[in-house]
Amino acid sequence: MKHTSVLLNETVDSLEVKDNGIYVDGTLGRGGHSKYLISKLKTGHLYAFDKDLQAIKESTENLKDVLPFITMIHNDFRSMRDELQKQGVESVDGIMMDLGVSSPQFDDPTRGFSYRYDARLDMRMDSTQQLDAYQVVNTYSFEQLVRILREYGEEKFAKQIARAIEKQRLQQPIETTFQLVDVIKSALPEKVLRQKGHPAKQTFQALRIEVNDELGALKKGLQDALSLLKPNGRCAVITFHSLEDRIVKNVFKEYSLAPYIDPRIPIKASEIQQADYQLITKKPITASDEELEENHRSHSAKLRVIKKKGD
Numbered sequence: 415m416k417h418t419s420v421l422l423n424e425t426v427d428s429l430e431v432k433d434n435g436i437y438v439d440g441t442l443g444r445g446g447h448s449k450y451l452i453s454k455l456k457t458g459h460l461y462a463f464d465k466d467l468q469a470i471k472e473s474t475e476n477l478k479d480v481l482p483f484i485t486m487i488h489n490d491f492r493s494m495r496d497e498l499q500k501q502g503v504e505s506v507d508g509i510m511m512d513l514g515v516s517s518p519q520f521d522d523p524t525r526g527f528s529y530r531y532d533a534r535l536d537m538r539m540d541s542t543q544q545l546d547a548y549q550v551v552n553t554y555s556f557e558q559l560v561r562i563l564r565e566y567g568e569e570k571f572a573k574q575i576a577r578a579i580e581k582q583r584l585q586q587p588i589e590t591t592f593q594l595v596d597v598i599k600s601a602l603p604e605k606v607l608r609q610k611g612h613p614a615k616q617t618f619q620a621l622r623i624e625v626n627d628e629l630g631a632l633k634k635g636l637q638d639a640l641s642l643l644k645p646n647g648r649c650a651v652i653t654f655h656s657l658e659d660r661i662v663k664n665v666f667k668e669y670s671l672a673p674y675i676d677p678r679i680p681i682k683a684s685e686i687q688q689a690d691y692q693l694i695t696k697k698p699i700t701a702s703d704e705e706l707e708e709n710h711r712s713h714s715a716k717l718r719v720i721k722k723k724g725d
Contacts, residue, residue, distance in 0.1 A: 419446025
């Protein structure tokens with residue numbers, strides 16, 4: 415299945431790309447955003463990260479015509495600062511991140527991301543790491559399962575699903591996605607099963623976030639990204655669910671607010687410290703009607719952009 419980059423023009427154009435600039439794609443995927451950004455470069459360079467080795471292999475092929483302009487790095491964007499320092503890069507003109515799981519990851523049954531295909535429980539974006547969904551489902555305590563289902567899946571029936579998992583694995587391990595779907599369904603009331611939407615969606619989201627430490631990576635990655643920006647540099651982030659969007663929104667808000675000063679303290683207006691960053695998007699940018707029609711994945715996408723103020 416063809417992978418279509420979400421909010422492609424909006425994301426890259428929001429960076430106001432300079433043809434001699436240094437840029438970062440924190441989530442290379444199949445290279446759609448990267449390819450469009452590179453089309454705007456003459457002497458500039460793009461450093462692209464992905465912890466999915468398969469994505470890097472496919473992007474190497476997809477971007478073979480522009481390889482002199484890109485350095486691909488097999489690592490999580492949470493390691494952005496350290497990896498760029500190895501390349502001799504201390505600051506950059508712009509950074510973009512597309513936080514969604516790419517379509518090829520979902521559509522490859524062997525990766526175990528989707529409740530639509532029967533496969534071994536896996537869900538690792540980096541297939542070299544130890545922790546996978548099988549281990550989470552079969553070794554986490556009842557309390558741990560309840561916590562991740564509530565926090566990462568916002569699942570109302572977290573306790574019931576965790577109990578059903580606990581009960582089932584006493585008989586035999588839960589090995590595949592379809593086995594897990596059956597366990598989830600067994601824990602839910604009939605009226606919930608009749609509702610629109612797949613009953614396993616929130617549980618699968620929670621497991622994926624836990625396996626890949628997506629929210630921890632996002633917090634660290636955002637802080638590194640903002641600290642790497644040159645004056646007038648920009649950071650653009652696409653989120654796909656409320657947990658991610660809340661983190662991006664709060665971090666951007668924190669960085670774009672001036673430090674609080676007690677109004678009772680006598681201080682000249684010229685001495686009041688200003689924020690180092692400026693919000694470019696007061697409200698997130700969402701997909702156009704045309705894109706919504708062409709690409710189902712864009713329905714939940716939100717783009718937020720922040721800028722480091724110039725000297």
